[in-house]
Amino acid sequence: MISLEELQLAARNHGMPLESLRHELTPPGLHYLLVHYDIPVVDPAAWRLTVRGERELELSLDDLLAREPVTMPVTMECAGNGRARLEPRPISQPWLSEAVGTAEWTGVLLAPLLAEAGVGPDAVEVVFTGLDRGVEGGVVQDYERSLSMADALRDDVLLAYAMGGEPLLPQHGFPLRLLVPGWYGMTSVKWLTRIAATNEPFTGYQMTHGYRLRASEHDPGTPVTRMEPRSLMVPPGIPDFLTRRRFVEPGRVELEGRAWSGWGEVTEVDVSVDGGSSWSAAQLGAAPGPAAWRPWSFVWDAVPGDHELCVRAHDETGRSQPVEPPWNVGGYANNAVQRVAVTVA
């Protein structure tokens, strides 16, 4: 079913084991990771960040560390999460449902830096360039993404140099990455080396080919931006090694998990213990911050037999998770409800 090429990606990149949903902040090494090309090795003493507006700033890591730090907990999810559950399956990193994590990120706000560089009235976008370089769709490229000027000037967009109070790990963008709360991870460019205002929309591969919701190969599609609502549960009981089916003893089982949406606050989480035939509201807890997941819990009176547990989040904008996967060419943003097979005995 899955090709060798997809497996090569799955062996490099990794999701967050779902039992790690127990942690409000994902421990190092358990946060999901997607690297398009190779993880660069960066000498922090030699590294510089260029910020180009009407002027050009050149900043060392020490320059950034000397600025006012901002720390925020942010839930980040890969835009391709759920891809491997689509039919037909788009061929890329074959995520099931675990490409997510939450960390406390520390860095400096982007907007004041852009103001210092001077953004002219004609500037429409800001382009972010990473040090990771490779070939994709036949195009040799540095990994690059852009944001509209309005998005770039948001008061919560960060240039992050720390994760969980520690310098970024190499695989998470050391020494500096962009962090755009609420958006899928592809926009939070890692190993940042250049930020440049531009007077024309940026047409790089990752904007015009990758990360677009397209109904067919000929559809130009629309950009992938914010995270669709999703809830995941800690699979209860104990697993079978190979099938991951869960085994639970009869009686009171406290189901728990976390839910998020990049569009607004999660306002409701529903649980089904009968494969989606009926739904009941879970108890919601407080998120550690406006851009981080919300915990939920639900008491299940488990009776002997085979069951399929499901969970579904709704947000304040009225968005919720579909029962059937929403197909598109690139396999992005599949936020269909999670299903967990459980045997109670």
Added chain:
Amino acid sequence: MISLEELQLAARNHGMPLESLRHELTPPGLHYLLVHYDIPVVDPAAWRLTVRGERELELSLDDLLAREPVTMPVTMECAGNGRARLEPRPISQPWLSEAVGTAEWTGVLLAPLLAEAGVGPDAVEVVFTGLDRGVEGGVVQDYERSLSMADALRDDVLLAYAMGGEPLLPQHGFPLRLLVPGWYGMTSVKWLTRIAATNEPFTGYQMTHGYRLRASEHDPGTPVTRMEPRSLMVPPGIPDFLTRRRFVEPGRVELEGRAWSGWGEVTEVDVSVDGGSSWSAAQLGAAPGPAAWRPWSFVWDAVPGDHELCVRAHDETGRSQPVEPPWNVGGYANNAVQRVAVTVA
């Protein structure tokens, strides 16, 4: 080709991206990880280690931290590394070649603790029990492995509470794991809770069913123990996102990588730039410790065209890597030579 069940495992567990071979010590989160069941959440204040010999010791984490610490760099590899390259493919975690990592582990020696607990003359093995629990091959079990008394009393077998100078991450066995240098990772039981000397060979699932080299389903086989020699290279140049094919500019290319064997020192590493038709010796560097990988380098004069780079390690015991994968039912210890497809242009 790969089933959904194998993909579920590949999305949870992860290898070390091969460019991370640049690091002598693998950064946190990049060391390979295989978890049979779920990662337990352990309260370190409540956690105790029981050591049972003729007496029973009960040790807190503080008790262990108060003992003489020992630190050593150790290369650890999953016994299933290379499994997904076997034909027919044994169904389990589908590793390609990246299930490895090297860390500085700190802990206390096992042998003095066994001496304190008192190991009687009839004791033949020591059984190690983890807190991870699940179902495997139809058997409900705690993860358990044993060592012969001779192996358990080796002067380099550690109970490790730190990795890279930091407390173990949850996924690497917090608060304590066994560490048996030179052996495949399955024996270095994580989330250790009980150590018990026994007068009879232990017949648990992971000794008698899992981790045996078997020619057929009816062959009882032999135990998987030490790591076979293997060398891996940092794939040169830049990758294609999907195929991972490498693109390199013509001219002088310094190939580099690391090689290890659990049986003895790596004494030779050979590189082939023509798919294995001819081999040349690489330059070997010094290992950071007796149980850790050795760096190597090789200068390649890359000429335009498609090439297949290979690398092969030999150790002081005369063991070396085969060109053809060595098949067995469980898909263990496939140390066939690495092959890297490169286009020079």
